[in-house]
Amino acid sequence: MKIRIERDQIADAVAWVLRSVGSKATLPVLGGILVEASDGKISFSGTDLEIAGRAEIEGAVEQSGRAVLPGRLLNDILRSLPEGSVTIEADAAQGKITGGAAEFTLRALPHEDFPAFQGLDAAVAGVLDAKQFLQAVGQVVRAASHDEARPILTGVLIEIADGKITLAATDSYRLSVRELPWSGPSEPIRRVVPARALAEAARAADAESEVKLSLGESQAGVEAGGRRLTTRLIEGEFPNWRQLVPEDQPNKLTIDRETFAESVRRVGILAQQGVPVRLELGEGGVKLTAGTQDLGDAVEHVAASYAGQPNLVAFNPTYLSEGIAAIEGAEVVLGVRDGLKPAVMRAPGDESFLYLLMPVRVS
């Protein structure tokens, strides 16, 4: 195999594959990146057996073939080479990488050991607007759990029904839900995709206009601009989030998003180590406070319109900030019942996104 490509192109592709796959590799060969070349197409693949990433780019293929090269080394070398074209010449035993006046020879990994890519099984596939998809994933993945003790909550629920696709994630403290129009096959389907894989997949869609989403029985795939990420699904029953969202909130604060975010960030300086930010809601707006005996107090009033009874609700400042950041638009509507019941944030008049947040009990 012998190929020649622009350094930026190949370096980006290899970096994306490496990051998508992560570093959970247990077999030596899984630390490698499979380079394949034929018919003017060059692809880079990596996998940790749960997630597989593949980036395809165009370049000059002087001799087709395949080789597995150590991923991290390959990545470091490509990043360090000067701009211009890079040549890779490889066989089963070794790979030679040349760029500018530098030449590296790497021992290759046995490519017969590299796991073969399986096609998606009985996939339901559809095309989404890349920008919307990227935004939706960004809105929901933060609410996903990192606690491996409950694997189902480390995933994002993808539901297709009634011409809509819904993404939902929860770590049991908050719940983030986003709806997008769906033009693919309309039969209802529910799948849970690892949040990390979805976030990496969305990154591949960054510069593209469309993204193709495929949902199989045990795998899901996201494809955009020559990059494809395949991931196993998480098995188990995702909580029925619809019954957790309160139908109506008797008290509503409508507040400028930027101002609210800034204020939470400022007051949050004194909400460290699990100390919540308290929101005193009342006519004229909200008073934010935080503090401890040892450190001191922070207080800030933000003028806003409030409809309802005066209320005190406290939140984890990080969860609150992430919710505010996830809202699109100039204003946020924060609906609450009391200090013990879930609060819900939306953009005014926007039913396509909601962020539910459990308070911190302080009394």
Added chain:
Amino acid sequence: MPPPNAPPPEPFLHVDMDAFYASVEAKHDPSLKGVPVAVGGSGPRGVVMSASYEARKFGVRSAMPSARARRLCPNLTFVSPNFSRYKAESEKVIEIFFSFTPLVEQISLDEAFLDVSGASRLFGEPATIAQRIRERVRDERELVCSVGVAPNKFLAKLASAKAKPDGVCHVKAGETAAFLDPLPVQDLWGVGEQTATALERLGVRTVAELRALPDGVLQRALGPGLAGHLHDIARGRDERAVVVHEPAKQVSAEETFDTDLDAPEHLHRELLRLAERVATRLRKDGVAARTVTVKVRFANFKTITRSRTMAEPSDTGARLYATARDLFNALPLDRPRVRLLGVAATGLGLSATEQLRIGTRPDPWRDASAAMDKVRTRFGADAVDLAAIADSEPRADTPPRRRKK
């Protein structure tokens, strides 16, 4: 004329909040304003902890059995105590004191000594400061306090009692004898019922009479220690300085067993009992703990401690116990013989919080503990306990009896 920079002759203030608990309750619930209110337990064994001045007109006093208070004042409204509310209010009031002088010694939630020797340059004479403190407490906290101004702590405390309600009493350095002489000896610090009876046998009822008593007579009747103390305070002498307290850094409880324990269920039950004791104390002080420490002393006197910091500060026995039990179970022990167990709570700077979970009820122990506190206030400390503890009557096997101190 004293030189301009000399310390004032009466630099000690004793600030005592008037009917503090009752006033805080009335501030919280305006319907209680102007009516007879008692904070305390209303049950048959309940005791009045604080009475509003309207209630006092009927003879209702602190520490009086609630049943008697009700007989004296049939319209009395009883309010269960909310210590976290009093604690929060107390902190705000203490802040006002600290804005006048760094030398503040808090005695309880509703009284404090202040040494304002260094404050007169900035804020005026001690009597002026007393008045300004009272104004600020009234304006900023909507509460009333009385202040005694005197040459020492002992006299300041007597003066504030005299100043009540809603007043200032200034005992000048040259007038201490005149102030003390008519007071009954029971008003003196250190004179309890027994001492008063002993003094009465000597024909002494007032401070004037006490001071007239020869030292030898006093010493034979009361012993040299108490006699010396009374000799001094009858002359208005008290050398104690205002001591600024650091807030408690830890709350702990430990138990040495009559017979070494080795059964895990007994050890766990003792941990629960200790955790519950610590938690009750935390709630009473209106604080919560971030870190739990377990102390284990074995039969051979080897002692170990293990600590863990919890995700959230807590003040319930159940949470503290869960952490204590995990720490204990993590010890690599095979049926150890345990002589002593201890549970300590530290990291007390924060109040208890609980990040609620979607679709899950709040920790029921928060409400259960609050309910237990109320029952204990009404019916006494032994009135209620966790079933798991109450169940631990001595049994035929290793009975977990406690060693008397």
